[in-house]
Amino acid sequence: MKTNKLEIMVCMGTGGIAAGGTEVLSAFESAIKKLKIPAKLKKGCSVHKVGCRGLCARDVLVDIIIKEKKSTYQYIKPDMVQRIVDEHIVGNQPVADWLATEDYHNFHEKQVKVVLSDCGNINPESIDAYFAVNGYEAAKKVLTLMSRQDVIEEIKRSGLRGRGGAGFPTGVKWEICGGVKNAQKYIICNADEGDPGAFMDRAIIEGNPHSVIEGMIIGAYAIGAGKGYVYIRAEYPLAVERLRKALEDAGKKNLLGKKILKTGFSFDIKVKLGAGAFVCGEETALIVSIEGQRGMPRAKPPFPVHSGLWGKPTVINNVETLANIPHIIRKGPDWFASFGTEKSRGTKVFALTGKVKNTGLIEVPMGISLKEIIYDIGGGMDKGRDFKAVQTGGPSGGCITADLLDINVDYESLAKVGSIVGSGGMVVLDDTDCMVSIARFFLEFTQVESCGKCVPCRIGTKRLLEILDRITAGKGKEGDIELLEELGKDIKASSLCGLGQTAPNPVLSTIKYFRPEYEAHIRDMKCPAAVCKELIEFTILEELCKGCGACVRACPANAIKGEKKKPHTLSSELCVKCGSCFDVCKFGAVKKE
Amino acid sequence: MINVTIDGIKTSVHRDTSVLDAAKQCDITIPTLCHHPKLTPYGGCRLCIVEIKGINRPVTACTTPVSEGMEVTTSSPVLEKLRRTTLELILSDHPNDCMVCEKAGDCTLQELAYFYGIKENRFAGERRVYEKRDGNPLIERDMEKCILCNKCVRVCDEVQGVSAIDIAYRGFRSKVCPPYERDLDCEFCGQCIRVCPTGALTGRMWSLKGRQKDIREVDTICPYCGCGCNITLDIRKNEIVRVTSKEDTINEGWLCSKGTFGYKFLNDPARLTKPLIKYKGKFRESTWEEALGLVAKKLLKTKEKHGPDSIAGLASARCTSEENYLFQKFMRAVIKTNNVDHCARL
Ligand SMILES: Cc1cc2nc3c(=O)[nH]c(=O)nc-3n(C[C@H](O)[C@H](O)[C@H](O)COP(=O)(O)O)c2cc1C
Ligand code: SF4
Ligand code: SF4
Numbered sequence: 001m002k003t004n005k006l007e008i009m010v011c012m013g014t015g016g017i018a019a020g021g022t023e024v025l026s027a028f029e030s031a032i033k034k035l036k037i038p039a040k041l042k043k044g045c046s047v048h049k050v051g052c053r054g055l056c057a058r059d060v061l062v063d064i065i066i067k068e069k070k071s072t073y074q075y076i077k078p079d080m081v082q083r084i085v086d087e088h089i090v091g092n093q094p095v096a097d098w099l100a101t102e103d104y105h106n107f108h109e110k111q112v113k114v115v116l117s118d119c120g121n122i123n124p125e126s127i128d129a130y131f132a133v134n135g136y137e138a139a140k141k142v143l144t145l146m147s148r149q150d151v152i153e154e155i156k157r158s159g160l161r162g163r164g165g166a167g168f169p170t171g172v173k174w175e176i177c178g179g180v181k182n183a184q185k186y187i188i189c190n191a192d193e194g195d196p197g198a199f200m201d202r203a204i205i206e207g208n209p210h211s212v213i214e215g216m217i218i219g220a221y222a223i224g225a226g227k228g229y230v231y232i233r234a235e236y237p238l239a240v241e242r243l244r245k246a247l248e249d250a251g252k253k254n255l256l257g258k259k260i261l262k263t264g265f266s267f268d269i270k271v272k273l274g275a276g277a278f279v280c281g282e283e284t285a286l287i288v289s290i291e292g293q294r295g296m297p298r299a300k301p302p303f304p305v306h307s308g309l310w311g312k313p314t315v316i317n318n319v320e321t322l323a324n325i326p327h328i329i330r331k332g333p334d335w336f337a338s339f340g341t342e343k344s345r346g347t348k349v350f351a352l353t354g355k356v357k358n359t360g361l362i363e364v365p366m367g368i369s370l371k372e373i374i375y376d377i378g379g380g381m382d383k384g385r386d387f388k389a390v391q392t393g394g395p396s397g398g399c400i401t402a403d404l405l406d407i408n409v410d411y412e413s414l415a416k417v418g419s420i421v422g423s424g425g426m427v428v429l430d431d432t433d434c435m436v437s438i439a440r441f442f443l444e445f446t447q448v449e450s451c452g453k454c455v456p457c458r459i460g461t462k463r464l465l466e467i468l469d470r471i472t473a474g475k476g477k478e479g480d481i482e483l484l485e486e487l488g489k490d491i492k493a494s495s496l497c498g499l500g501q502t503a504p505n506p507v508l509s510t511i512k513y514f515r516p517e518y519e520a521h522i523r524d525m526k527c528p529a530a531v532c533k534e535l536i537e538f539t540i541l542e543e544l545c546k547g548c549g550a551c552v553r554a555c556p557a558n559a560i561k562g563e564k565k566k567p568h569t570l571s572s573e574l575c576v577k578c579g580s581c582f583d584v585c586k587f588g589a590v591k592k593e
Numbered sequence: 594m595i596n597v598t599i600d601g602i603k604t605s606v607h608r609d610t611s612v613l614d615a616a617k618q619c620d621i622t623i624p625t626l627c628h629h630p631k632l633t634p635y636g637g638c639r640l641c642i643v644e645i646k647g648i649n650r651p652v653t654a655c656t657t658p659v660s661e662g663m664e665v666t667t668s669s670p671v672l673e674k675l676r677r678t679t680l681e682l683i684l685s686d687h688p689n690d691c692m693v694c695e696k697a698g699d700c701t702l703q704e705l706a707y708f709y710g711i712k713e714n715r716f717a718g719e720r721r722v723y724e725k726r727d728g729n730p731l732i733e734r735d736m737e738k739c740i741l742c743n744k745c746v747r748v749c750d751e752v753q754g755v756s757a758i759d760i761a762y763r764g765f766r767s768k769v770c771p772p773y774e775r776d777l778d779c780e781f782c783g784q785c786i787r788v789c790p791t792g793a794l795t796g797r798m799w800s801l802k803g804r805q806k807d808i809r810e811v812d813t814i815c816p817y818c819g820c821g822c823n824i825t826l827d828i829r830k831n832e833i834v835r836v837t838s839k840e841d842t843i844n845e846g847w848l849c850s851k852g853t854f855g856y857k858f859l860n861d862p863a864r865l866t867k868p869l870i871k872y873k874g875k876f877r878e879s880t881w882e883e884a885l886g887l888v889a890k891k892l893l894k895t896k897e898k899h900g901p902d903s904i905a906g907l908a909s910a911r912c913t914s915e916e917n918y919l920f921q922k923f924m925r926a927v928i929k930t931n932n933v934d935h936c937a938r939l
Pocket of ligand 1: 318497498
């Protein structure tokens with residue numbers, strides 16, 4: 001792409017499209033067309049879409065590269081396009097007001113992009129764009145120059161561990177499966193990504209689908225698989241569309257199919273849509289789901305590497321794991337291992353959400369401190385509020401508190417404090433977040449997503465949820481906290497699969513670090529963060545109320561009365577605790593506690 | 594053979610034996626609700642969890658195959674506590690109506706609740722309530738009592754090959770039902786009733802007719818076809834309450850819908866108990882001597898007049914092999930014709 005004189009890149013991941021990326025792209029296309037660029041120069045000019053570059057909150061993001069000088073615009077709407085073309089492209093004078101601000105650049109500064117390196121830079125729907133960034137070089141190298149064992153050795157040496165949650169060493173998994181004698185083997189890419197708030201895998205497939213396909217080709221070669229599946233949730237229509245297009249294009253170039261690149265190796269990939277069940281991300285459930293049965297996990301052993309899809313040896317890898325593979329082959333295992341810590345090599349993509357200034361998708365070297373993620377990349381706490389905790393690992397994870405902010409984010413360190421890296425969810429919480437409600441939120445999710453097979457998970461999580469329900473409703477009883485702990489531990493110990501075995505984690509970890517907050521709900525009938533509706537009270541502070549009447553108009557329950565310009569009063573009997581008055585009062589006269 | 598130690602007892606068992614079966618061979622019982630020896634192990638009820646040296650969490654005995662040198666503990670304070678919690682959880686979502694349940698006295702769940710002495714329940718909470726009942730004519734499906742052991746689903750699929758039911762929904766709402774929760778419309782073999790460990794599945798016909806402790810068992814052979822399945826009649830007050838079959842029989846305890854549900858004719862008032870003879874277009878009651886005498890007379894007359902080959906015999910599939918043997922012998926040796934056939938051959 002470097003040869004282009006002018007390149008305009010419009011972010012069109014799911015976030016970009018939602019913000020109007022399609023319209024912005026066509027506005028640029030027609031504006032450029034109107035410029036009537038001479039045919040000779042046209043070759044060096046390209047307007048195209050790119051995948052997500054992480055900071056979706058600023059969408060639509062547009063990069064303009066003129067003679068290798070890149071400027072990034074944020075919050076672009078179609079009606080802003082003409083001015084950018086006139087002033088920047090024709091006049092060579094960037095529109096300073098709309099350029100991305102310093103914190104946009106800070107957001108990217110501390111990140112180290114490996115799997116996301118090309119996401120947001122290349123057109124995900126063009127195989128030529130992937131070729132231009134050395135795409136499929138790794139596959140070529142593997143198929144023509146390396147033995148199966150060589151590939152496995154390289155991956156083992158890189159120290160890559162599975163990014164789907166469990167962190168199992170990928171090279172070892174491949175080695176075991178490679179060693180099983182069977183003419184028919186499978187490799188499956190797990191793109192089910194069911195954790196609430198996670199969108200790492202989606203962004204990778206939307207932004208650079210070929211990197212995942214290339215990783216699968218290499219994996220298939222290493223283990224001796226002739227067939228692959230991508231199990232992807234149907235709720236990711238854009239990712240599915242781009243993946244299908246990529247598979248078709250790769251097939252046309254003989255990168256998939258019979259005798260790939262004229263070598264003796266044949267391999268093909270099928271797409272299987274999942275129906276949006278969290279548990280189908282669990283590997284044994286995923287396998288039976290592909291087989292056409294209800295997705296319910298089964299006991300291991302046998303492990304899929306021995307008996308997986310249709311009873312054949314099968315490797316299941318996460319999207320991000322596979323997207324790392326071409327980079328490792330191309331740049332070498334030592335290069336990869338130079339990132340991260342001794343036991344957690346490489347980088348990890350996280351979905352940074354919650355109460356930080358910059359929310360979005362980030363890729364950082366393993367072992368980076370939590371503080372750096374939140375304050376340097378995340379830009380610090382939103383609205384200047386106080387940091388309370390970070391919840392990592394989604395519904396299977398736990399929370400990390402303020403005194404542990406210096407912790408290194410890697411598999412071992414997070415496990416030591418009772419949390420996990422998991423698939424990469426990272427929710428930052430501030431003092432307006434109630435920890436009991438947070439635990440309840442995750443549990444509500446796992447409860448409805450339990451496959452129903454085993455008792456502790458199916459009924460146990462329901463009972464945990466009921467206890468949390470009554471605590472947040474001000475009906476908690478003495479002994480409830482202990483009951484949560486007892487039941488939580490039993491569920492962990494006796495559930496069949498990872499879902500049940502980890503479902504109580506958010507509860508247990510919030511109790512461990514925020515027990516007084518639970519106690520306040522039960523004993524004092526107070527929600528310290530003023531979140532739990534049943535436990536909060538709205539009052540109007542006479543001394544601050546200016547009698548503007550904004551709250552009266554906002555209140556849906558007619559609970560506020562008062563004469564104009566005189567202090568108003570709020571009837572706690574009529575109040576439905578929606579918080580509208582609190583939100584609209586400009587004078588801070590509504591008190592919530 | 595594989596050497597294992599279970600609760601200190603050393604034994605050797607066949608490769609591919611599950612820990613559960615190995616324990617059984619040592620006379621050690623491990624509680625289960627979802628296990629059935631003829632069905633694929635499921636691992637859902639979590640009661641058969643055991644400790645295995647070297648594995649850091651309890652595993653289910655039904656799904657774990659033995660391996661050389663394995664050391665298994667089937668009961669410990671930790672295991673018993675987990676089992677207790679599991680049982681309490683099941684019971685917290687179960688109607689407490691054993692006093693009116695068909696299955697009382699013959700219910701695995703009730704049995705376990707008794708032995709674990711579960712009187713109070715720490716986890717009382719919402720219970721599944723289903724207003725709409727399955728309207729099929731033969732099988733009472735009280736899904737509020739279902740513990741989702743999946744045995745009925747597996748037997749329907751693996752033994753009967755019908756797959757009429759499966760688990761629908763997720764989480765606490767999970768429910769065993771036919772597609773789209775329509776009324777069950779299957780072969781009605783009743784295999785599911787046979788394996789259900791609770792009162793969730795029972796026969797409509799035997800509702801309120803008597804529970805297990807009230808009945809007398811009579812082992813016999815099913816009269817419906819030549820298969821000769823072994824059946825057991827559960828009898829109360831000289832009336833068949835239901836038909837079951839034992840697992841150690843040639844039919845391994847499985848029956849078809851006729852064997853299971855087709856017993857009402859026995860006490861039907863319209864059932865013939867005396868032979869009838871048609872005289873001038875009307876049936877009249879008779880005796881066996883008279884009726885058989887009439888048949889013999891007519892057969893002889895026909896044979897004399899038209900020869901033996903003017904007579905043919907068609908035997909019934911409902912006769913036993915012995916009866917069919919006698920029938921052909923009669924045709925060949927007495928009537929002296931080879932004109933014998935059997936409806937099952939057609
Ligand atoms: C309830 C549950 C949900 C899971 N969901 C996913 C998922 O969405 N994506 C994923 O890659 N792995 C998921 N996993 C982990 C997979 O079972 C499996 O470990 C992983 O795909 C292996 O790939 P890796 O070694 O590359 O990480 C899930 C596990 C559990 C227990
Ligand atoms: S732990 Fe939950 S999700 Fe996993 S098998 Fe049991 S019921 Fe299903
Ligand atoms: S109906 Fe009976 S056999 Fe079927 S799952 Fe429920 S308890 Fe088990």
